[in-house]
Amino acid sequence: MPARLHKGKSMLELKDISFEVHEEQSKSILKDINLTVGDGKFVVITGPNGSGKSTLAKIIAGIEQPVSGTILFDGRDITHLSVTERAKLGIGYAFQNPVRFKGIKVRDLIRIAVGGNISVAEACNYLSEVGLCARNYIDREVNASLSGGELKRIEIATVLARKSKLSVFDEPEAGIDLWSFRNLIEVFEHMREANGNNSILVISHQERILNIADEIVVLADGAIRAHGSREQVLPGLLGTGSAVNVCDKMGGGAL
Amino acid sequence: MDEIQKRLLMEVADLHGVPEGAYNIRANGQSVARNSTAGIDITSKTDGSGIDIRIKDGTRNQSLHIPVVLSKSGLKETVYNDFYIGDDCDVVIVAGCGIDNCGVQDSEHDGIHRFFVGKNSKIKYVEKHYGSGDGTGKRILNPGTEVTLGEGSTMEMEMVQIKGVDSTVRSTTANLAAGAKLVVHERLMTHGSQSAVSSYDVQLNGAGSDADVISRSVARDNSYQKFDAKISGNAPCAGHTECDSIIMDNARILAVPQLEANNIDASLIHEAAIGKIAGEQITKLMTLGLTEKEAEECIINGFLA
Numbered sequence: 001m002p003a004r005l006h007k008g009k010s011m012l013e014l015k016d017i018s019f020e021v022h023e024e025q026s027k028s029i030l031k032d033i034n035l036t037v038g039d040g041k042f043v044v045i046t047g048p049n050g051s052g053k054s055t056l057a058k059i060i061a062g063i064e065q066p067v068s069g070t071i072l073f074d075g076r077d078i079t080h081l082s083v084t085e086r087a088k089l090g091i092g093y094a095f096q097n098p099v100r101f102k103g104i105k106v107r108d109l110i111r112i113a114v115g116g117n118i119s120v121a122e123a124c125n126y127l128s129e130v131g132l133c134a135r136n137y138i139d140r141e142v143n144a145s146l147s148g149g150e151l152k153r154i155e156i157a158t159v160l161a162r163k164s165k166l167s168v169f170d171e172p173e174a175g176i177d178l179w180s181f182r183n184l185i186e187v188f189e190h191m192r193e194a195n196g197n198n199s200i201l202v203i204s205h206q207e208r209i210l211n212i213a214d215e216i217v218v219l220a221d222g223a224i225r226a227h228g229s230r231e232q233v234l235p236g237l238l239g240t241g242s243a244v245n246v247c248d249k250m251g252g253g254a255l
Numbered sequence: 256m257d258e259i260q261k262r263l264l265m266e267v268a269d270l271h272g273v274p275e276g277a278y279n280i281r282a283n284g285q286s287v288a289r290n291s292t293a294g295i296d297i298t299s300k301t302d303g304s305g306i307d308i309r310i311k312d313g314t315r316n317q318s319l320h321i322p323v324v325l326s327k328s329g330l331k332e333t334v335y336n337d338f339y340i341g342d343d344c345d346v347v348i349v350a351g352c353g354i355d356n357c358g359v360q361d362s363e364h365d366g367i368h369r370f371f372v373g374k375n376s377k378i379k380y381v382e383k384h385y386g387s388g389d390g391t392g393k394r395i396l397n398p399g400t401e402v403t404l405g406e407g408s409t410m411e412m413e414m415v416q417i418k419g420v421d422s423t424v425r426s427t428t429a430n431l432a433a434g435a436k437l438v439v440h441e442r443l444m445t446h447g448s449q450s451a452v453s454s455y456d457v458q459l460n461g462a463g464s465d466a467d468v469i470s471r472s473v474a475r476d477n478s479y480q481k482f483d484a485k486i487s488g489n490a491p492c493a494g495h496t497e498c499d500s501i502i503m504d505n506a507r508i509l510a511v512p513q514l515e516a517n518n519i520d521a522s523l524i525h526e527a528a529i530g531k532i533a534g535e536q537i538t539k540l541m542t543l544g545l546t547e548k549e550a551e552e553c554i555i556n557g558f559l560a
Binding site for chain 1 (some may be wrong): 473497533535536538539540541542543544545546547553554556557558559560
């Protein structure tokens with residue numbers, strides 16, 4: 001591992017983070033994770049299923065509490081802060097499986113995400129960004145009438161609308177079709193263009209997403225196996241389950 | 256009218272003053288303002304028990320407001336209002352009752368509304384209930400609604416009771432002729448130790464009649480709700496009822512679906528769901544910066560919107 005990946009400020013620092021679940025017996029999910037995400041970085045965490053990636057994302061957002069360790073955000077200890085407090089400090093989080101709400105409209109969710117009143121035109125911009133025809137969706141309820149793919153895109157739009165310093169996406173590609181997958185790459189690229197100091201942390205094992213990463217973290221069995229620049233880490237992943245080609249996964253040959 | 260009555264009026268009928276069109280405003284047991292129009296005639300029943308409303312054939316794009324406000328503790332009244340609506344009408348009727356009870360005695364308003372609707376008319380009926388005041392006297396509302404829909408007529412009913420009513424027994428019955436359609440949207444929230452019972456008995460008597468009764472409710476604290484919806488299909492017809500409830504705290508909810516098919520071409524559906532707010536919904540809204548409490552309110556408000 002290179003001595004210093006992060007010149008400049010470090011936005012997020014995880015120090016000795018461990019996490020366990022207690023079912024019939026305790027099971028360790030994450031063991032002594034040390035990870036730093038610098039300002040303005042696009043970091044992808046990859047690794048096999050069950051490696052603890054999603055748990056790590058939830059710990060950063062405050063949805064899960066680590067059994068030990070410290071989380072610093074902009075130098076401040078946020079280990080014991082609530083989800084709300086972390087959101088207000090500038091941590092955004094996109095669910096892997098977005099939640100449905102009866103009666104709450106897409107525009108309501110975007111308004112909440114922005115944290116104040118916004119014009120319909122502004123709200124529509126976020127929907128257009130994720131490839132949804134805004135006019136058709138802005139007044140739709142975020143309920144079972146939306147398909148999984150539509151819901152996922154709306155989820156991403158709400159995270160865009162927060163303009164968080166650090167946006168965490170848990171498998172953003174899961175459940176969306178090939179077209180929106182291409183669009184997703186553009187979404188991340190636009191986010192980086194819009195604010196070069198904000199960082200993006202993505203849980204994914206899609207090669208295309210890994211291809212635009214500044215840094216790649218490989219997680220397996222609850223521990224970091226590799227962390228380095230894309231150039232350093234990606235070649236060793238190609239052809240493994242940690243860097244899946246989107247066409248292979250979707251049955252191949254569609255392009 | 257005093258300030259409390261004006262506030263109640265605003266809550267139940269969105270009225271800041273005297274409305275446009277026809278109206279009858281009842282305050283503390285008396286009619287305090289009334290206006291009939293060319294198409295809508297309001298008269299007191301001779302025995303003083305309520306009003307008769309007659310809407311002429313072909314009265315279109317008109318509105319009628321008949322709010323009731325009670326601000327005196329201990330007042331109990333039963334009011335009978337009858338609506339005779341002609342053919343080919345298109346009207347909006349806004350009813351509703353607000354009770355403010357700061358005293359120790361119970362205040363009660365039992366409003367019985369009967370609708371006799373002719374052919375091919377379109378009625379929108381909005382009824383809001385609201386209670387306020389911190390007295391120990393209960394605020395009780397027991398509305399009864401009877402609807403008879405003539406051939407090809409449509410009635411859309413919006414019934415809302417969100418705050419402050421301690422006890423409600425609501426009974427709605429409807430008889431539909433051929434091609435008539437009834438759509439009911441009920442929204443209810445109970446808290447404290449309130450109790451609310453809402454029952455429907457819809458008879459689909461004519462070919463092609465159609466009923467859709469939808470209730471969304473939230474029961475909080477120690478409150479109790481019972482939703483009892485019965486649709487009988489007596490002809491080739493379509494009926495649908497839906498009861499969707501959020502349960503919170505130590506509340507209790509009983510949903511009693513009843514479908515009765517008396518004709519082979521009656522197509523009847525009932526859906527009922529009771530559940531607490533999903534933890535993930537709260538979490539999602541917290542990641543957008545809301546506190547847990549704000550998230551809960553947001554989910555409830557959306558659900559009852």
